[in-house]
Amino acid sequence: MALVTVRSAAERLGVGYSTFKRWIHTGHVRTTRTEGGHHRVSDTEIDRLLARQQPGERRRTRPVDPDESIGGLSARNRLHGFIDEVRIDGLLAQVKLRVGDQSLTAVITADAVRALKLRRGDDAIAIVKSTEVMIAKPSLPAARPQRRR
Numbered sequence: 001m002a003l004v005t006v007r008s009a010a011e012r013l014g015v016g017y018s019t020f021k022r023w024i025h026t027g028h029v030r031t032t033r034t035e036g037g038h039h040r041v042s043d044t045e046i047d048r049l050l051a052r053q054q055p056g057e058r059r060r061t062r063p064v065d066p067d068e069s070i071g072g073l074s075a076r077n078r079l080h081g082f083i084d085e086v087r088i089d090g091l092l093a094q095v096k097l098r099v100g101d102q103s104l105t106a107v108i109t110a111d112a113v114r115a116l117k118l119r120r121g122d123d124a125i126a127i128v129k130s131t132e133v134m135i136a137k138p139s140l141p142a143a144r145p146q147r148r149r
Contacts, residue, residue: 003032003040012046016123018082077128079104086118097126 004012009029010020023029024039029049031039081099093113097104104126118124 002043004043004046006031006039006041009041009046013049016082016121018123019121022082022121079126079128081124081126083118083120083122083124086113086120088113095124097124099126 006020006024007017010017013020020029024031029041030045031041034040079097079099081097081104083095084098084103085094085096087094088110091110093108093110095106095108095113095118097106106126
């Protein structure tokens with residue numbers, strides 16, 4: 001029984017790494033753990049998952065470098081994550097992107113969602129381009145004395 005890394009298994013299935021990790025943590029994929037705690041996936045498990053895919057379903061392939069496809073863009077503030085939720089209402093859509101333990105919401109056109117074929121669980125990149133950045137601090141409790149300068 002040959003074992004492969006999670007990244008290799010995700011590539012063979014045509015899904016994103018973060019999507020595959022989520023499948024592991026929710027129990028949809030059976031893995032073997034190494035002594036170091038890393039997940040490994042057997043060829044038979046990959047075959048089982050491939051068999052569950054619909055026959056007409058086209059496998060997606062990821063570019064080697066996710067930033068390569070948008071390399072000509074001047075924005076450098078790129079947040080890699082996965083789509084948590086997509087809501088379409090009329091001409092606009094709300095896309096919620098999970099970036100680590102944070103959530104980012106973008107309002108874009110419904111046409112853009114359809115053109116990009118955005119679906120829940122897809123890997124995505126939020127690109128932030130702004131001329132202004134605001135920083136805030138959480139409110140301090142009233143009992144905490146302020147520092148002198």
